[in-house]
Amino acid sequence: MSKRADKPTIFVRTTASGMLAPVSAYDAEVLARYPVETVFRAEPDTKRDMALSAKLWCVLGRAVDNTDAFPDSRALCTALLIHHGYVQRTRLLGGGELVEPRSLTDFDKQEFETFYELAVQTICAEIIPGMSREALEADPRKNWGRA
Numbered sequence: 001m002s003k004r005a006d007k008p009t010i011f012v013r014t015t016a017s018g019m020l021a022p023v024s025a026y027d028a029e030v031l032a033r034y035p036v037e038t039v040f041r042a043e044p045d046t047k048r049d050m051a052l053s054a055k056l057w058c059v060l061g062r063a064v065d066n067t068d069a070f071p072d073s074r075a076l077c078t079a080l081l082i083h084h085g086y087v088q089r090t091r092l093l094g095g096g097e098l099v100e101p102r103s104l105t106d107f108d109k110q111e112f113e114t115f116y117e118l119a120v121q122t123i124c125a126e127i128i129p130g131m132s133r134e135a136l137e138a139d140p141r142k143n144w145g146r147a
Contacts, residue, residue: 010027010030010031011024012027012031052113053104059120059136063127077119078101080119080122084115087102
C-alpha cells in the first residue's frame with residue numbers, strides 16, 4: 001500500500017468549544033480508524049474559501065450552459081486563468097516558453113477573491129455579453145437552459 005493510502009488526508013474544523021471535528025462523513029470514517037490518543041499534525045487551511053469556490057464553479061457551469069464557446073467548466077476556468085495572467089511560465093531548452101494556468105488551490109484567499117471578480121466581469125462582458133452579474137450569480141438551484 002502506498003504511503004498516501006496509509007495516511008490519507010482528512011479535514012477537521014474548529015468547533016465553538018475549541019475542539020476539532022471532522023468536516024465530512026468520509027473524514028469522520030477515516031479518523032475513526034485511528035486508536036484513541038493518536039497524535040495528528042494539523043495545518044490550518046486558510047487558502048480556500050470553500051463557499052466562494054463552490055460559487056465560482058456554479059458560475060462557470062452556468063456560463064458554459066449559456067454558450068457554445070467552451071466544452072465544460074474546467075476549460076472555461078483555464079481560459080480565464082490564462083486571460084488574466086494567472087500562469088506559470090517555464091523556459092524551454094532550445095528556446096520557447098511553456099505557459100500553463102496556475103492551480104486555484106495555490107491561491108490565497110485574496111488572490112482567489114480577485115480572480116472570482118475578474119472571472120465574473122469577463123463572463124458578463126466578453127463571453128456572454130448582456131448577461132447580468134445578478135443572473136450569473138443567481139440561486140444555483142434554479143434550472144437554467146441555453147440562453
